[in-house]
């Protein structure tokens with residue numbers, strides 16, 4: 628039987644500052660294929676080409692990937708300032724309703740970095756434009772220069788609720804993660820449970836209370852070294868298990884109605 632399909636949310640960008648493209652990092656595809664055991668399918672995140680309804684039918688789960696562009700502050704009721712940086716409003720228009728629909732249906736979602744922020748905003752939460760400017764907060768941005776290994780280096784602890792779902796997946800309530808982001812959760816959305824924090828108090832791990840499906844999302848980048856890292860691997864495995872379950876139930880429903 629064919630492997631379940633995970634829609635990997637793409638990003639708009641320009642090749643050579645000129646040629647418009649949609650892309651998603653290869654590390655995401657590798658993690659979904661090799662660790663979650665699903666087929667990765669890159670989704671152009673633009674409502675001119677895809678609809679939420681079609682995506683829900685075509686894919687079994689979704690990976691909301693990291694991206695440099697920020698969720699537009701109007702999506703959480705704030706006015707755009709220079710500190711909010713660059714946007715990808717086409718992606719906002721696809722991902723925010725897609726998150727809500729998946730939460731409702733119990734279709735598995737996994738948010739990473741910008742994807743984690745999207746899950747929070749989709750549920751009615753808000754973001755700080757630049758957490759390093761806040762009193763007592765650290766700089767979570769990646770080093771601007773350096774190798775990929777240096778950028779994705781494990782840089783801080785995340786402390787998880789000891790009896791929460793993340794600690795259950797990892798088998799421990801303290802993990803070491805990378806960090807490559809400027810924004811962070813300001814207010815948690817409705818039903819968004821913050822289950823893990825960095826040492827400076829930045830929310831790092833969330834899930835949606837009482838959601839019927841997988842909704843675990845993280846501010847760090849578990850796609851890095853996903854097949855070997857002791858934190859990344861169990862997360863992608865748990866997501867893969869949830870997607871397989873969704874696909875199986877969908878096939879059972881289909882065979883009953885056929």
Ligand SMILES: N[C@@H](CCC(=O)NCCCC(=O)O)C(=O)O
Pocket residue numbers: 692693694695696697739740741742807808809810811
């Ligand atoms: N823009 C948000 C999210 C950060 C994030 O997803 N970083 C990954 C960057 C990947 C890339 O540059 O393509 C923030 O800054 O908080």
